[in-house]
Amino acid sequence: xxxxxxxxxxxxxxxxxxxxxxxxxxxxxxxxxxxxxxxxxxxxxxxxxxxxxxxxxxxxxxxxxxxxxxxxxxxxxxxxxxxxxxxxxxxxxxxxxxxxxxxxxxxxxxxxxxxxxxxxxxxxxxxxxxxxxxxxxxxxxxxxxxxxxxxxxxxxxxxxxxxxxxxxxxxxxxxxxxxxxxxxxxxxxxxxxxxxxxxxxxxxxxxxxxxxxxxxxxxxxxxxxxxxxxxxxxxxxxxxxxxxxxxxxxxxxxxxxxxxxxxxxxxxxxxxxxxxxxxxxxxxxxxxxxxxxxxxxxxxxxxxxxxxxxxxxxxxxxxxxxxxxxxxxxxxxxxxxxxxxxxxxxxxxxxxxxxxxxxxxxxxxxxxxxxxxxxxxxxxxxxxxx
Numbered sequence: 502x503x504x505x506x507x508x509x510x511x512x513x514x515x516x517x518x519x520x521x522x523x524x525x526x527x528x529x530x531x532x533x534x535x536x537x538x539x540x541x542x543x544x545x546x547x548x549x550x551x552x553x554x555x556x557x558x559x560x561x562x563x564x565x566x567x568x569x570x571x572x573x574x575x576x577x578x579x580x581x582x583x584x585x586x587x588x589x590x591x592x593x594x595x596x597x598x599x600x601x602x603x604x605x606x607x608x609x610x611x612x613x614x615x616x617x618x619x620x621x622x623x624x625x626x627x628x629x630x631x632x633x634x635x636x637x638x639x640x641x642x643x644x645x646x647x648x649x650x651x652x653x654x655x656x657x658x659x660x661x662x663x664x665x666x667x668x669x670x671x672x673x674x675x676x677x678x679x680x681x682x683x684x685x686x687x688x689x690x691x692x693x694x695x696x697x698x699x700x701x702x703x704x705x706x707x708x709x710x711x712x713x714x715x716x717x718x719x720x721x722x723x724x725x726x727x728x729x730x731x732x733x734x735x736x737x738x739x740x741x742x743x744x745x746x747x748x749x750x751x752x753x754x755x756x757x758x759x760x761x762x763x764x765x766x767x768x769x770x771x772x773x774x775x776x777x778x779x780x781x782x783x784x785x786x787x788x789x790x791x792x793x794x795x796x797x798x799x800x801x802x803x804x805x806x807x808x809x810x811x812x813x814x815x816x817x818x819x820x821x822x823x824x825x826x827x828x829x830x831x832x833x834x835x836x837x838x839x840x841x842x843x844x845x846x847x848x849x850x851x852x853x854x855x856x857x858x859x860x861x862x863x864x865x866x867x868x869x870x871x872x873x874x875x876x877x878x879x880x881x882x883x884x885x886x887x
Contacts, residue, residue, distance in 0.1 A: 520558040523566035523824075524592065525550075525813060528585035528609065529599030529623075530577040534701060534729035537754040537800060538601040538623065539574070545806035546570045546598060548792040559814055562821030568814075575600055579608035590616035595827055596817075598640065598809045600624065603673040606637065613637070617827045621809045621864070625677065630854060630862035635831060639854065639863040640809050644725070644750035645680040646857065646886045647772050647868055651748055652688050654870070654882055655720060655770075659746060665694035665718040667709065667734070669701050674725030677750060681724050693718055699734075701727070706737035714741045723749040731769070732761025739765040746770065752802040759876040766873050770881060773871035774804020776843060777880045780867070785843040801871070801878050807843060808850075808866050815839040815850055834861050856887045 527546055529539035550568035558565045571594060573585035582605035589597050590612060597613070597620040600606045606624035613620050613636045621640040622629060629637040655661040664685050668674035675698070682695050693716050699709045713721060723734055726749050735747055735758075748770035758766045776785055781804075788807055793799045816833055817823050823830035834852045841848040844867070854863035868886055871878035 520565045520567040522569050523559075523561075524569045524571050524594050525810065526585075526589040526592075526594045526597035527570060527572040527599050528575055528582055528589065528597055528620075529573075529601040529605075531572075531574040532576050534727040535577050535601065537728045537757065537802070538752065539599065541752075541800045541802040541806045542598055542601065542623070542809070543570070543572050544792060544796050544800070545803045546572075546810045548788060548795055548803075549807060549810045551795065552788065552791055553814070559818070561814075561817050561824060564821075568810075575605055577602055577605065579604045582606075582609050583612055585609075586612040586616075586618065586620070589618060595619065596813050596830075597621070598813075603676060604671075610634065610637065619827050619830055621813075623806075624673070625680075627858060630858040630860070632860060635860070635862070636827070637862065638812075638834075638852070639858075641752075641805050641864070641866065642772065642868045642886050643857065643863075644677045645684060647750045647870070648681045648722075649684040649688065650868060650882075650884050651750065651770060651772075651870055652685050652690060652720075655746060655748070656688060656690065659719075661690065661719040661746065663691045663693050663716075663718045664720040664722060665697070665713045665716060666692070666722045666724050667694075667697045667699065667713060668724040669726070669730065670698040671701060671725075676725075678722075678724035681722055681750065685722075690720075701730070703730075704733070706734050707741060710734065710737045710741055710743070714738060714743045717743070718745055720746045720748060723747065725749075725751055727751075728754045728757050729761075731771075732758050732766060735766050735769055736762045752805065753873075754800060754802070755873065755876065755878050756798070758873055764875065767875065769873040771871055771873070771878075773869040773878055773880070774801045774806075775808065775866040775869050776804035777869060777883070779880075780845055780883070782843055782845055788843070804869070805866055808864050811842070812850060812852075812864055853887055 575582040586609040606622035668678040852861035
């Protein structure tokens with residue numbers, strides 16, 4: 502094969518001809534405490550591909566393709582993430598969604614650049630998206646973009662003046678805590694605790710939380726918290742008498758929160774999927790229905806994760822030469838625009854990131870901030886990122 506994306510015959514004995522197959526990869530975490538992040542990615546891609554295939558495929562240039570999602574669980578291990586990206590390179594796949602964490606996204610950069618792979622991480626280090634890097638495209642709103650928006654909203658609307666941060670003793674959460682502290686201080690908030698950490702495998706969070714509870718900050722920020730750890734920390738804080746607000750800049754799973762903390766998680770603030778019932782279209786409703794049909798449940802975070810595959814396909818449609826040349830894909834990103842089929846109104850798909858990265862290496866999706874209440878997420882506010 503010489504094509505940048507694997508093209509194989511989808512011939513069926515019942516037809517004289519059939520669509521070619523366009524493979525798009527996913528490398529991310531689908532097991533362990535952070536599994537829901539990657540599972541949401543993978544399932545969103547598979548549901549999106551199923552809808553496209555059921556509708557006859559996607560026409561790019563003069564050729565119509567069915568989509569095939571090739572997935573690899575990196576188990577939140579940078580070495581496995583590298584192995585996953587190498588697998589994509591071996592299969593001649595040049596468009597990959599993931600990884601989901603900072604270490605993995607940074608680790609695969611050399612493989613992606615050496616093999617002409619454009620990848621869409623859900624990871625926040627600015628170095629991945631700033632020159633000389635050019636192959637990574639941020640698939641969501643970063644914590645240093647959502648954090649200031651959340652803190653300002655809570656300062657203006659809830660009278661928050663003091664804030665404390667807690668983070669897992671890993672590079673991703675610690676980096677997110679650092680940027681969160683900077684954002685809070687820039688808004689004039691008093692940061693009264695920024696050194697408390699915990700191990701990812703912690704089961705009893707009481708010793709970790711007690712010092713913060715004694716300080717009684719207006720806001721407790723769980724920096725980079727994994728979905729499995731969030732309810733444990735929330736439960737410990739509430740049972741120890743913490744009365745303030747609790748928030749995070751990472752996406753969460755409502756079912757996990759309900760099962761792990763129940764009503765104690767009410768009021769927990771997190772970044773949600775980029776869609777709400779009031780702004781989503783019939784196409785978005787159809788996506789949610791198909792996802793639920795395929796997997797028996799729906800994850801709100803998939804309101805964000807739905808976009809990566811859509812951007813890849815629409816950009817390739819805008820410039821079919823990108824099928825064989827990722828440099829063509831990069832050129833197209835600067836001027837790309839297409840209707841956003843998932844949002845009402847005249848919203849468009851476009852690449853952003855000039856303010857944060859100096860180049861267009863981020864998907865433009867709404868910043869939806871949620872508050873958890875009685876087993877489900879409710880929209881707190883919606884914003885945009887340049």
